[in-house]
Amino acid sequence: MGMNPLENFRMAFESLWGNKLRSFLALLGIVIGVFAVTAMISLGQMATAGITQDLEAVAGRSIFVQPNFNEGQDFSSAPIREEDLQALQALPVTVIPQLFTSIQYESKPGERRSMQLQGTPGDLPKLDPTNKIARGRYFTDLEARGGLAVAVLSDRAAKDLFPGREAVGQVARLYYPGGARIDLTVVGVLEPPSGIFGGFGSSATVYTPIQLIWNTSPTARRGEYAFVILPLKKGADAQQVTRQVQRIFESRYGKGKYQVQSTESFQGTLRSVTLILQALLGAIAGLSLLVGGIGIMNIMLVSVTERTREIGLRKALGATSGQIRQQFLIEAVVLTLVGGLLGVVLAAGLLLLITATVPFFKVYILSPTTVFLALAVSALVGLFFGVWPAARAAALDPIEALRYE
Known part of the structure; x- marks a missing residue:
């Protein structure tokens, strides 16, 4: 009696459904893990977007030129003159x-x-x-x-x-x-x-x-x-224009006398800070996925022991080791994927709630990449932690298994 993968899927679902409580508890670890990872990464992206928007509302996309106070210059030693303004007129900025x-x-x-x-x-x-x-x-x-x-x-x-x-x-x-x-x-x-x-x-x-x-x-x-202040015209490249402004002042007065900064450079700094935060939060959330994976492995191992007779019977009826292994792997992956989906849905709900209630988070961001990553990681966790229980199930000797009480 050859078993096709579809049959295996059906059996996997039946077995998971038959042990509702146990499956639910295994799921819970994954749900929490995926929820945490998705929510953390998205909150990081939302925070970055909020900060960028606020910065643009206050300073727009602009370049600023002033005396370089760090080098001990001031308004009297490094003033900006009429002819400097003339030179700046050539750039895609308002002077x-x-x-x-x-x-x-x-x-x-x-x-x-x-x-x-x-x-x-x-x-x-x-x-x-x-x-x-x-x-x-x-x-x-x-x-x-x-x-x-x-x-x-x-x-x-x-x-x-x-x-x-x-x-x-x-x-x-x-x-x-x-x-x-x-x-x-x-x-x-x-x-x-x-x-x-x-x-x-x-x-x-x-x-x-x-x-x-x-x-x-x-x-x-x-x-x-x-x-x-030099607000950039639409479509002007901030970095390129900043360099041109710097060149104008350096060619006239030498290096270090004037300070040229753009709002984009502030945003760059903020972005790297929020990225570090995202990575940290993501890593902490990732730990809960690991814990969820170990939970799934535990439950699958218990399930192998409990279903020793069923496995022996299927082998006696002609199921190969490969098919048994496949069935257990499918169960582990189905569990983690369902858990992953639930986690993503919960995270999406929480993010909507946050966008609606916290004024700082104006933009709702849940990128497809984040969702795909979360689901892929949860499926991999299922595969990784399902391999050992599946191998144990496949290695059972049918005659021993049928005797098992």
């Missing part, structure tokens, strides 16, 4: 020069506090969409070039300067640390930055035309800027 200086305001009569005064070109939100207007408007290009006494406030600055009042339309009275006073009409207030990096951007800043700072500040030098 946004900026000036920074400290400014003070009276929080109550006789008491002064500091905030940041930042000079920018007009219509900044058009140039760099990460700046969003909440109320009012941004000063125009014309106002900026004319150096008009207008200002846009960051959300924090509006709360500090005009607590409990609408800032737009008010006049902000500010003092340079040297004593000179400027009165600026507030034309707009920016939205507070969002996401986990929101905290970095929530400084109290007054944005005003660069021309105005050159006209009024005791320290700012006309024609010199402190910092340049």
